[in-house]
Amino acid sequence: MNAPMNAAPVATKKLKVATTSLAGCFGCHMSFLDIDERILKLLELVEFDRSPITDIKHCGPCDLGLIEGGLCNAENVHVLREFRSHCKILVAVGACAINGGLPAQRNHLDLRDILEEVYQTEAGVSHGHIPNDPELPLPLNKVHPIHEVVKVDYFLPGCPPPADAIWKLLTDLLAGRTPTLGHGLMHYD
Amino acid sequence: MSATFQLDGEDIPFTPGQTIMQAAKAAGVYIPHLCWHPDFPAHGSCKLCTVKLIDAHGGRFGSSCTMEAQAGMSIENRTAELDDKRRTLLQMFFVEGNHFCPSCEKSGNCVLQATAYELKMMSPHFDMFYPDRPVDASHPDVLLDFNRCIMCSLCVTASRDVDRKNVFAMGGRGILGRKIHINSESGRLADTDFAVTDRAANICPVGVILTKRKGFAVPIGERRYDKAPISEQVKEPTA
Structure with a gap:
């Protein structure tokens, strides 16, 4: 079995954790912060690599990667692939990472029609042209959940997942257990 | 004493003409289902309520909302095998619609x-x-x-x-x-x-x-x- 191999390094070496938000609203990260003072206990066990907490721009080799949000543009895909190649375990956190979520509700519309309506037809602050600065990542035709592009090891549903569900996932993984959520922690909304 | 069949090893009483689903519901036992409703005849389309009838040849799958209960039947319901199939059916329901x-x-x-x-x-x-x-x-x-x-x-x-x-x-x-x-x-x-x-x-x-x-x-x-x-x-x- 894998358990002894996974369990041994926990006591000796801090696990590296990276987190990011792709096409998400950072609500899952806010829910993560809702673990409150438990974050101090977490910091005894893990060290953060790329994350909004550290502001590191690229992730190095990590034990665990938490992905919030789906894929709505080319940059999202690059970041996701970087996480997948550097993280031993990758978790899709929240509704958008799992099924596209709110951003995917544009999927039945044509992308050009949306851009024209937002930037040209509709009254608003930026009349006249669709943004095309080379620094802006190109939007994808449709928004996709992350499992359509990379292998995902675990899924944590919720919009956002409750802090207790995030804590359960982390403590299960740190203890070398397969994460499970019972009634009350498992929500799609 | 009314006739019974076995559902996951538990004796479930039934009256003649009742389906597996109806008898299980009356006994308070849950069989996953979507298209079945107690007020209406079975539609038998969602297949979530599929159970396994254990017989001499091993077993065969059937919809519990349309399968009539018979005395002495041995039925599997919440086994890992069936729940895995049900989960796959659910995943297909979720991807073919827009369930946000x-x-x-x-x-x-x-x-x-x-x-x-x-x-x-x-x-x-x-x-x-x-x-x-x-x-x-x-x-x-x-x-x-x-x-x-x-x-x-x-x-x-x-x-x-x-x-x-x-x-x-x-x-x-x-x-x-x-x-x-x-x-x-x-x-x-x-x-x-x-x-x-x-x-x-x-x-x-x-x-x-x-x-x-x-x-x-x-x-x-x-x-x-x-x-x-x-x-x-x-x-x-x-x-």
């Missing part, structure tokens, strides 16, 4: 969602279809959001057999072609005699047929399936 729970008024009271929780469906697994399914908001009192339709046909049956109005029909072919049609010249609900008091207006197990101006009436945490899993509410009345 966070923005759905039915969330917390939805049979599809509660069943997916019960079967620990953590992801849709397959690639999403994201079909284009326009809503029908024409009726003054009722909204139809077909994005969430699972083709259980309960609205068709209720409107035809209880309301005697025949407002709904299922038509078309293929996963993206088949859909619920509205029985009016324009195809709009407003041009039928559908009323918010109809049985069909209150039968949808998911969030397609919604009463207007009533959304999100019950706070999160107090909705039906927030309180207890669907498997523990077998004795409660079905909507």
